[in-house]
Amino acid sequence: xxxxxxxxxxxxxxxxxxxxxxxxxxxxxxxxxxxxxxxxxxxxxxxxxxxxxxxxxxxxxxxxxxxxxxxxxxxxxxxxxxxxxxxxxxxxxxxxxxxxxxxxxxxxxxxxxxxxxxxxxxxxxxxxxxxxxxxxxxxxxxxxxxxxxxxxxxxxxxxxxxxxxxxxxxxxxxxxxxxxxxxxxxxxxxxxxxxxxxxxxxxxxxxxxxxxxxxxxxxxxxxxxxxxxxxxxxxxxxxxxxxxxxxxxxxxxxxxxxxxxxxxxxxxxxxxxxxxxxxxxxxxxxxxxxxxxxxxxxxxxxxxxxxxxxxxxxxxxxxxxxxxxxxxxxxxxxxxxxxxxxxxxxxxxxxxxxxxxxxxxxxxxxxxxxxxxxxxxxxxxxxxxxxxxxxxxxxxxxxxxxxxxxxxxxxxxxxxxxxxxxxxxxxxxxxxxxxxxxxxxxxxxxxxxxxxxxxxxxxxxxxxxxxxxxxxxxxxxxxxxxxxxxxxxxxxxxxxxxxxxxxxxxxxxxxxxxxxxxxxxxxxxxxxxxxxxxxxxxxxxxxxxxxxxxxxxxxxxxxxxxxxxxxxxxxxxxxxxxxxxxxxxxxxxxxxxxxxxxxxxxxxxxxxxxxxxxxxxxxxxxxxxxxxxxxxxxxxxxxxxxxxxxxxxxxxxxxxxxxxxxxx
Amino acid sequence: xxxxxxxxxxxxxxxxxxxxxxxxxxxxxxxxxxxxxxxxxxxxxxxxxxxxxxxxxxxxxxxxxxxxxxxxxxxxxxxxxxxxxxxxxxxxxxxxxxxxxxxxxxxxxxxxxxxxxxxx
Numbered sequence: 001x002x003x004x005x006x007x008x009x010x011x012x013x014x015x016x017x018x019x020x021x022x023x024x025x026x027x028x029x030x031x032x033x034x035x036x037x038x039x040x041x042x043x044x045x046x047x048x049x050x051x052x053x054x055x056x057x058x059x060x061x062x063x064x065x066x067x068x069x070x071x072x073x074x075x076x077x078x079x080x081x082x083x084x085x086x087x088x089x090x091x092x093x094x095x096x097x098x099x100x101x102x103x104x105x106x107x108x109x110x111x112x113x114x115x116x117x118x119x120x121x122x123x124x125x126x127x128x129x130x131x132x133x134x135x136x137x138x139x140x141x142x143x144x145x146x147x148x149x150x151x152x153x154x155x156x157x158x159x160x161x162x163x164x165x166x167x168x169x170x171x172x173x174x175x176x177x178x179x180x181x182x183x184x185x186x187x188x189x190x191x192x193x194x195x196x197x198x199x200x201x202x203x204x205x206x207x208x209x210x211x212x213x214x215x216x217x218x219x220x221x222x223x224x225x226x227x228x229x230x231x232x233x234x235x236x237x238x239x240x241x242x243x244x245x246x247x248x249x250x251x252x253x254x255x256x257x258x259x260x261x262x263x264x265x266x267x268x269x270x271x272x273x274x275x276x277x278x279x280x281x282x283x284x285x286x287x288x289x290x291x292x293x294x295x296x297x298x299x300x301x302x303x304x305x306x307x308x309x310x311x312x313x314x315x316x317x318x319x320x321x322x323x324x325x326x327x328x329x330x331x332x333x334x335x336x337x338x339x340x341x342x343x344x345x346x347x348x349x350x351x352x353x354x355x356x357x358x359x360x361x362x363x364x365x366x367x368x369x370x371x372x373x374x375x376x377x378x379x380x381x382x383x384x385x386x387x388x389x390x391x392x393x394x395x396x397x398x399x400x401x402x403x404x405x406x407x408x409x410x411x412x413x414x415x416x417x418x419x420x421x422x423x424x425x426x427x428x429x430x431x432x433x434x435x436x437x438x439x440x441x442x443x444x445x446x447x448x449x450x451x452x453x454x455x456x457x458x459x460x461x462x463x464x465x466x467x468x469x470x471x472x473x474x475x476x477x478x479x480x481x482x483x484x485x486x487x488x489x490x491x492x493x494x495x496x497x498x499x500x501x502x503x504x505x506x507x508x509x510x511x512x513x514x515x516x517x518x519x520x521x522x523x524x525x526x527x528x529x530x531x532x533x534x535x536x537x538x539x540x541x542x543x544x545x546x547x548x549x550x551x552x553x554x555x556x557x558x559x560x561x562x563x564x565x566x567x568x569x570x571x572x573x574x575x576x577x578x579x580x581x582x583x584x585x586x587x588x589x590x591x592x593x594x595x596x597x598x599x600x601x602x603x604x605x606x607x608x609x610x611x612x613x614x615x616x617x618x619x620x621x622x623x624x625x626x627x628x629x630x631x632x633x634x635x636x637x638x639x640x641x642x643x644x645x646x647x648x649x650x651x652x653x654x655x656x657x658x659x660x661x662x663x664x
Numbered sequence: 665x666x667x668x669x670x671x672x673x674x675x676x677x678x679x680x681x682x683x684x685x686x687x688x689x690x691x692x693x694x695x696x697x698x699x700x701x702x703x704x705x706x707x708x709x710x711x712x713x714x715x716x717x718x719x720x721x722x723x724x725x726x727x728x729x730x731x732x733x734x735x736x737x738x739x740x741x742x743x744x745x746x747x748x749x750x751x752x753x754x755x756x757x758x759x760x761x762x763x764x765x766x767x768x769x770x771x772x773x774x775x776x777x778x779x780x781x782x783x784x
Contacts, residue, residue: 246765282773333765337776345779 014617019102019169019189029166058597060144061553065151066129067448070441072155073123074522077515079162080119083111085512088472092505094493104489105172106191110165112175113195116295117202118158120429123437124298125150125206128213128237130448131440134544135231137222137562139555142215144595145643146208152605153205157198160612164194168616171195174487176284177258179269179277184262193616196259201608203248203255210244213237222543224562228322231542231565232308232315235322236301239329240294246333247290254283263618281340289336293328295429299436300325300367303389306439307371309538310386311378314566317370324363324370331360341412350409357407364400368393383538384458388439391466395431399424402477417487420480423473430469438465438518446537450549451529454521461517468510475500475507533660541566548659554592554647557656558584581663589652593644600637607633683753699742706735 019025043049056064086107090098099107133141141147164170171191173181182192217238221230230238257268258280267275308315315321337345337353372393380386402424406415415421446452479500484491491497536545546568547556564570574580611626656662710728713719719727740746740759747753 246762246769250769276777279777282776286769286773333769334772343779345776349776349779 015167017169017189020166022103024099024103025166032166054597057602058599060140060148060595060598060601062129062133062141062144062147063448063551063553065147066126066131068151068155069122069126069129070448072158073119073126074519076114076119076122076158078519080111080114081512081515083107083114085508087111088505088508090489091491091501093502094491094495094498097490099489101489102172105174105487106165106170108487109171109174109177109191109195110161113161113171113199115429116175116291117199118154118161120295120433120437121202121206122154122158123441124240124295125154125209127233127298127302127437127440127444128209128240131444131544132213132216132234132237133220134447134547134551134555135234135542136217136220136225137543137556137559138216138220139559139592140595141212142220143212145598145601147212148598148601149604150205150209150212152601153208153608154202156605156609157201157205157612160201160609160616161194161198164191164616168194176281176288178284179258179261179275179280180271182258182262183270185270190616193259193262193618196255196262197612197615200252200255200259201612203252206244207248210241210248214241214245217241222556222559222562225567228319229562229565229567232304232318232321232325233298233301233542235325236297236304239325240297243290243294243297243329243332247287247294250283251287251291254280254287259615263615278340278343281343282336285336285339288339290332292428293332295433296436297325297328299392299433299440302385302436302440302443303371303392305542306385306389306443307374308566309443309540310381310383310389311375312381312539313374313378315370316373316376317366318565320366321370324366327363328360331356331363335360338407338412341409342416347409354407354409354412358404361400361404368397383442384453384455384462385439385443387459387462388435388442388466391462391469392431392435392439395427395435395469399427399431403428415480417485418480419476419484419486422486423476423480426473426476430473435466443538444544446532447535447544447549447551449526449529451525451531452537453525454528457517457521457524461514461521463514464517465511465514468507468512468514470507471503472507472511473504475504479504536568541569543568546571548661552652552655552659553594554652557652557661558588583661583663584656585663586653586656589649589656591649592647592652594647596643596645598637598640598643600633600640603633603636604630682747683749683756685749685751685753686747695742699738702738703735706731706738 043052056068059065086099087104090096090104129141129147133139169189169191171177171194172189173187173192173195177192177195180186182195217230217234257266260266261268261270261275267273269275269277269280271277304315304321334356335353337349338357341350341354371389382390402420406412406421406424442453442458479497482496482500484495484497532549535548537549538545543560543562544551546560560567560571571580575582607626607629609626610629611623614620614622614624614626653662710731713724714728717724746756746759749755
C-alpha cells in the first residue's frame with residue numbers, strides 16, 4: 001500500500017481531532033452531510049438550481065431577504081434548543097454524566113451564542129426587512145444591495161460557527177468568551193477562533209443593517225408620515241438601529257483584540273505583559289447591555305402593533321410609548337457595569353450603575369401599563385399573537401422585577417453567576433424577546449406568504465411553549481438562591497437541588513414539544529393553505545395591510561399620503577363611506593425603477609467565509625485567498641453600472657388588476 | 665445643479681448658522697491630498713514614537729491620544745464632508761450627540777477601570 005502524502009494525516013488531525021470524533025459529533029456529521037446531499041439531489045432532480053439562484057440567492061428584495069433571515073433563524077432556534085435540551089438532560093439528575101464536562105462547556109457556549117447572535121438577531125432582522133419598508137410606505141430599504149450583503153455575511157458566519165461542531169471543535173468559554181478562558185495558553189483548540197471570527201463577520205452585517213434601517217426610516221417615509229405618525233414597530237426599529245450603531249464597535253474591538261491575542265501573539269487581555277482581562281469584560285458589556293435592548297425593543301414594537309390590532313383600538317398613550325422607548329434607548333448605554341459588579345470597581349461606580357439599572361425599569365413600566373390600558377375597553381380577539389402578548393405581561397414583569405433585584409449591588413454579590421441570574425435573563429429574553437418575535441412571526445406571516453398559520457395548531461404550540469416556560473425557569477430562581485451556580489455540568493446528591501432540576505428539565509422538554517408543533521404548523525399550513533386575497537386578514541391598522549399579500553415586488557403601486565397615525569384604519573372608514581376610491585387609480589400609476597439582482601452579496605459572503613476559515617486554523621495562505629476574494633468581488637462590483645430595471649406603468653397596472661386592487 | 669431652489673426654502677435661525685446649507689464646487693481635491701498626507705504623518709509619527717519609546721509611557725499615551733483625536737477631526741472635516749449639505753446640515757446635531765456618547769463611554773470606562781483591587 002503506497003504511503004499517504006504527509007499532509008493527509010496532518011489535515012485529518014487538524015480538521016478532525018479526537019474531540020470531534022465522539023458519537024454526537026459523528027451523528028451530526030452524518031445528518032448534516034445527508035441533509036446537504038438530499039437538498040442538492042432535490043434541486044438537481046427538479047432542475048431548481050437556476051430558480052434558487054435567480055429568485056433567492058442573488059435577490060436584493062427586502063421581502064425575500066426577510067424570509068431567508070426567518071428560515072435561518074428557525075433552523076438556528078432548533079439547534080440552540082437542542083443544545084438547551086442536552087444541558088437540561090445532564091442536569092436532570094445528580095451525577096448524571098449524559099455529556100462530560102468539556103462537552104458541557106461547548107454546548108452551553110454554542111447554546112448562548114447561537115440563541116443571541118444567530119437566532120434572535122436574524123429573527124429581528126427578518127421582521128425589520130419584511131415589515132419596516134411596507135409600514136413606512138417605501139419601495140425598498142435605502143441600500144438594497146448592502147441589505148443583501150448583511151444577510152449573506154450573517155448566513156456564512158452562522159454556517160462557519162456551526163461548522164465548528166464537526167470540524168476542529170466547538171468554542172467552550174461561554175457566550176461571553178471572557179479571558180483568560182479564551183487565551184491560547186489555556187485553550188488550545190480552534191473553537192474560540194471560530195467564535196471570534198464568526199461573530200466579527202456577523203457583526204459587520206449587523207452594523208450595516210443598523211445603518212440601512214436608520215437611513216431608510218429617516219429618509220424614505222411616505223409623504224405626510226411625520227415622526228409622531230410612525231407606527232410603533234418602526235419606532236422600535238429606529239431606536240434599535242441607533243443602539244446597533246453605537247453598541248457594535250466596542251464588541252468588534254473586544255473580539256478583534258481577543259482574536260489577535262490568539263493568532264498574532266499579542267496580550268491585550270492576557271495577564272502577561274500588562275494585559276487587562278477586565279477591560280475585555282468592560283468592552284464586552286459596553287456592547288452587551290445595549291444588545292439586551294437591541295433584542296427586546298423590536299419585541300416591544302411587535303407587542304404594540306399586536307395589542308392595538310387585536311383590541312381594535314388605538315394604542316393607549318402613543319407619545320409616552322415613543323418617549324419611554326427613546327428613554328430606554330438612551331439609558332441602555334448607562335447600565336453595563338451591572339454585569340460585573342463583583343469585579344470590585346468600588347462603591348461609587350457600583351452605586352451609579354445600580355441606580356441607572358433601576359431607573360430603566362420606569363420607562364419599561366410605562367410601556368407595560370400602556371399596553372394593558374390599550375386592552376381596556378377594547379374588543380379583544382385571542383389569536384396566537386395576542387396570546388403571546390398576554391403571556392409576555394406576567395413573565396416580563398417578574399423578569400423585570402428580578403432584574404431590579406440583581407441591580408441592587410449588595411444583593412448582586414449573592415446572585416451573581418447563580419441560577420437566579422440564569423432564570424432572570426431567560427425570563428426576559430424568552431418572555432420578552434422570543435414571545436415577541438414569535439408573535440410577530442404569526443402576525444406578519446400572512447403578509448410574507450399570503451396565508452395565515454393555522455391558529456388552532458398555533459395555540460397548541462403556544463400553550464406548550466409558554467406553559468413549559470414556567471416550570472423550566474421559575475424553579476431556577478430557587479436553585480440560584482440555594483447556591484447552584486451557572487455553568488456547572490453536574491452536582492452531587494444531597495444538595496437539595498434534585499427536585500427543582502427535574503421540574504426544570506421537564507419544562508424544557510415541554511418547550512421543545514412546543515417548538516416541534518410550531519414547525520409542523522409551518523409545514524402543514526403551507527400544504528393546506530387558504531389564500532388570503534384581502535391582504536388584510538387581521539383588520540390591521542398600519543400601511544403594510546393596505547397592499548396585497550405577499551406584496552408585489554414594487555410594494556406600493558402608488559405611494560399613499562399619510563394623514564393619520566393609524567392611516568390604514570382611517571382609510572378603510574373613508575373607503576367604506578365612499579369618500580375615497582377603493583384602490584390606486586390607474587392614471588396615478590407610474591413606471592418604477594427596481595434594483596436588479598446581483599451575485600455580489602453572496603460572493604462577498606463566500607469570500608469572507610474562505611478568509612475566516614483560513615483565520616480560524618491560522619492557515620495564512622487561505623486567509624489571504626479569502627481577502628483577495630473580498631477585494632476581487634468589490635472590484636467586480638465597481639464595474640457594474642446598470643443597477644436598475646424599469647417596471648413600466650402598464651406592467652404594474654396589469655399586476656394590480658390581476659390582484660383586483662385597481663380603484664375606479 | 666446644487667444650491668438653487670433648495671437654498672431659499674429654509675431660513676436658518678440665528679444661532680443655528682452652523683447647520684446652514686453649503687456645498688463645495690468640485691475642483692481638484694487639494695484639500696483631500698493634504699488631509700491624506702497629514703493623516704499618514706500623524707499615524708506614522710504615533711507608531712514611531714511608540715516603537716522608539718521617546719518619552720515616558722504616560723506622557724506618550726497622552727500625546728498619542730491627542731494625535732488620534734486630531735486625526736479623527738481631520739478625517740471628519742476633510743473626507744466626510746461634514747459641514748456640506750444641500751439643506752440644513754441636521755446631521756451635525758446627531759454627530760454631536762455621537763461624540764457626547766462616545767466621550768461618555770470612554771470616560772466612564774476609564775473611571776470604571778481605575779479600581780485598585782487585586783482582580784487585574
